[in-house]
Amino acid sequence: MARFRWWLAAFALVGVALLVGVFVLIGKDNQQPDDRPGPPGRGPLTVVGLGDSTMSGEGAGDYTSDTDGADGNWCHRSPNASVHHVEVRGIVESVNLACSGSPAGHVGLGDVKQWTEPSQAQQLAELVKDHRVSAVVVAVGANDDPRFSRLISECFTSWFIDNGDPCSERIKDDWQSRIDKMVPKVADALQDVRQVLRTAGYDxxxxxxxxxxxxxxxxxxxxxxxxxLNGCPFRTEDLRWVKEVGAASLTTGLRQAASETGARFLDLSRAGDGHEACAGGGDASSEWFTRFTVQWDDLTDVDRATHAIQESFHPNAAGHAQFGRCLSEFLATSDESAACLEGEDGNLHAAPSVVAQERG
Incomplete structure (x- = not known):
């Protein structure tokens, strides 16, 4: 009798084990999949670059054939652009939608075209259909009311006129008002980017x-x-104003636009310290920006001649690599703002705002 009870108990245990196994298997089959972390949708986890020449890769060379003058497209997107140097855990693809010369209106939604291309926000709306966008990095504003590139050109012209006043004397009178007009345009563009992602189901x-x-x-x-003309044809007064006032106040305005839209902010105003164009003297290898550059072959082509000096005074490939390094560090943190500063190793690093202020 005792033996019979032992076999009965053993049989019951085996039956329970089998039932548990069945329930586990059924549970796994019927269990809803866990929500995947990060962006919704399908496709590779992606970082996207939007904006103007400083994001497109102007100055970095090797421009894609479709953005190097083909059918009037001079967006000058380079595989050397900073967005393609981003290395963040999980992100496997980088897409550059930036276009040289773009104002904020081209980054946002609307009918503004730049070098034949439609709104970058509209292009982003197409991209999110088959990409999971983890980060959008924007560099824009300089081509709006500040017209920073034109400012550089004006200072270039001023160097030729010996008896003329430094260009900074003419520009500084309304410089702040230009920045004030720029801020809401950049904020609107950022809000449009958020609208595109919100429409696509992103929180x-x-x-x-x-x-x-x-x-x-x-x-x-x-x-x-x-x-x-061997490198940097500018007056010393203008060089000082561009670095110490122009770029710094432009950064202040952009910081305000970021704050108004809840965007994170990366301060690059001192990122090129000691590595500006011509700073290396006879050896340009330490410079992160192009000197006065002429594409001489383009001067023989009517359609390309007006773009022959377009690369001048933009980040070069080495500069973009450094900016990408700093951007990668920043994206890996939860800091709302940081500044790209050179470290003891000679590379740019994302310094928290409080550290950047102390070093400023």
Whole structure:
């Protein structure tokens, strides 16, 4: 009898084990899959670059054939652009929608075209159909009311006129008002980017939206023998103003636009310190910006001649690599703002705002 009870108990245990196994298997089959972390949708986890020349890769060379003048497209997107140097855990693809010369209106939604291309926000709306966008990095504003590139051109022209006043004397009178007019345009563009992602089912926590400022491409501490067409034809007064006032106040305005839209902010205003165009003297290898550059072959082609000096005074490939390094560090943190500063190793690093202020 005792033996019979033992076999009965053993049989019962086996039956329970089998039932548990069946329930586990059924449970796994019927269990809803866990929500995947990060952005919704399908496709590779992606970082996207939007904006103007400083994001497109102007100055970095090797422009894609479709953006190097083909059918009037001069967006000058380069595989060397900073967005393609981003290395963040989980992100496997980078897409550059930036276009050289773009104002904020081209980044946002609307009918503004730049070099034949439609709104970058509209292009982003197409991209999210088959990409999971983890981060959008924007560099824009300089081509709006500040017209920073035109400012550089004006200062270039001023160098030729010996008896004329430094260009900064003419510009500084209304410089702040130009920046004040720029801020709401950049804020509107950022809100349009958020609208595109919201329409695609994204919550704000699903992605990072980063607005970055501009690094000064030129500075006053360059050899006298390079303040000419051999490198950097600018007056010392103008070089000092561009670096110490122009780029710094532009950064302040962009920081305000980021704050108004809840975007993270990356300050690049001092990122080029010591590495500006012509700062290396006879050896340009340490410079992160192009000197006065002429594509001589383009001068023989009517359609390309007006773009022959387009690369001048933009970040070069080395500069973009450094900006990408700093951006990668910033994206890996939860800091709302940081500044790209050179570390003891000679590379740019994302310094928290409090550290950047102490070093400023």
């Amino acid at each position: 704000r926590d699903d992605y990072d939206l980063v607005l970055q400022s501009y690094a000064a491409p030129i500075g006053p501490d360059i050899p006298e023998n390079l303040r000419n």
